Amino acid sequence: MIKIKNNFDLKATITCGQIFRYIEDDGYIIILKDRIIKLREDKNYIYIESNNEDNLKQIVYDYFDLDRNYDEIENIILSKDEKIRPALEFSKGLKMIHQDPFETLIAYIISQNNRVPSIANSLNLLSMNYGEKVNFNGREYYLFPSLEKLSKLTTSDFRNCKVGFRDKYLFEIVHNIIDKKLDLDSIYGKNSDEALKYLMNFKGIGMKVASCILLFAYQKFDVYPVDTWVKKFMKDDYNIEGENNIRKFTYDKYKEYSGLAIQYMFNYKRNNKIN
DNA sequence: TCCCAGGACTACT
DNA sequence: AGTAGTCCTGGG
Numbered sequence: 001m002i003k004i005k006n007n008f009d010l011k012a013t014i015t016c017g018q019i020f021r022y023i024e025d026d027g028y029i030i031i032l033k034d035r036i037i038k039l040r041e042d043k044n045y046i047y048i049e050s051n052n053e054d055n056l057k058q059i060v061y062d063y064f065d066l067d068r069n070y071d072e073i074e075n076i077i078l079s080k081d082e083k084i085r086p087a088l089e090f091s092k093g094l095k096m097i098h099q100d101p102f103e104t105l106i107a108y109i110i111s112q113n114n115r116v117p118s119i120a121n122s123l124n125l126l127s128m129n130y131g132e133k134v135n136f137n138g139r140e141y142y143l144f145p146s147l148e149k150l151s152k153l154t155t156s157d158f159r160n161c162k163v164g165f166r167d168k169y170l171f172e173i174v175h176n177i178i179d180k181k182l183d184l185d186s187i188y189g190k191n192s193d194e195a196l197k198y199l200m201n202f203k204g205i206g207m208k209v210a211s212c213i214l215l216f217a218y219q220k221f222d223v224y225p226v227d228t229w230v231k232k233f234m235k236d237d238y239n240i241e242g243e244n245n246i247r248k249f250t251y252d253k254y255k256e257y258s259g260l261a262i263q264y265m266f267n268y269k270r271n272n273k274i275n
Numbered sequence: 276t277c278c279c280a281g282g283a284c285t286a287c288t
Numbered sequence: 289a290g291t292a293g294t295c296c297t298g299g300g
Contacts, residue, residue, distance in 0.1 A: 112283060113280080113281040113283075113296080113297095114282085114297075114298095115281065115299090118281095118298060118299095121297090162296085163296085163297095166295090166296080167296095204282095204284085205283085207282090227281095227282095
């Protein structure tokens with residue numbers, strides 16, 4: 001067991017829609033690579049346990065992006081747009097989770113034209129069928145399957161995990177990685193436009209999925225998915241319509257932090273059911 | 276039983 | 289260049 005200062009919003013960060021697989025159980029259980037991690041919080045501290053506590057603090061800091069100076073970013077965003085203040089205040093302590101690129105890729109391909117419970121169900125089925133089993137605190141958990149393991153599946157194996165018509169996309173993507181046609185590491189060296197174009201060359205990855213991968217796995221904060229919520233509040237609050245106009249408007253305003261600004265607005269609107 | 280929500284691709288203009 | 293139809297699952 002380790003403890004860290006409770007100086008961010010653990011609940012919002014985990015439940016705001018960035019990740020699909022987590023368990024609420026007297027706190028939260030999440031699965032990162034080869035570890036099951038349980039987080040419990042009180043007013044001052046977050047208490048963390050894992051099946052492997054080597055270097056755990058650094059892993060948690062990296063995952064929840066705790067070394068980044070969010071205050072500074074928020075001040076930059078505020079200096080461009082005072083109107084966003086309520087959203088920023090509401091979302092205080094929300095962090096951008098630093099997810100694993102491969103898992104993020106698979107998860108967001110499954111997410112297309114799909115709902116959250118169904119996405120989580122498919123990811124859990126994939127993990128239970130093809131991931132490594134880990135015992136922790138007397139219970140069984142399954143790690144997200146490796147690339148090598150998933151490369152052995154047929155399209156119908158994927159379909160048995162309820163991914164539907166996305167089976168062929170997953171099959172092809174996994175083989176593209178095995179065959180080095182898709183190199184996830186190469187994305188670190190690309191700017192956001194190059195990375196979007198690169199990812200969208202692959203079947204099953206469109207604008208939204210590519211944006212999610214870049215924002216959530218590569219911390220490219222100038223990119224974000226435009227969904228119906230974003231369209232709605234950009235029209236209502238700023239009278240901007242059309243995906244390209246929305247992107248241009250937010251980029252001109254918030255520059256390299258536009259994805260973060262949108263995430264704050266999204267979180268605020270969604271939780272306050274503001275029409 | 277049917278209907279709906281939810282992205283990307285394909286095949287049309 | 290723009291768009292209607294299609295692909296599935298889960299839930300009302």
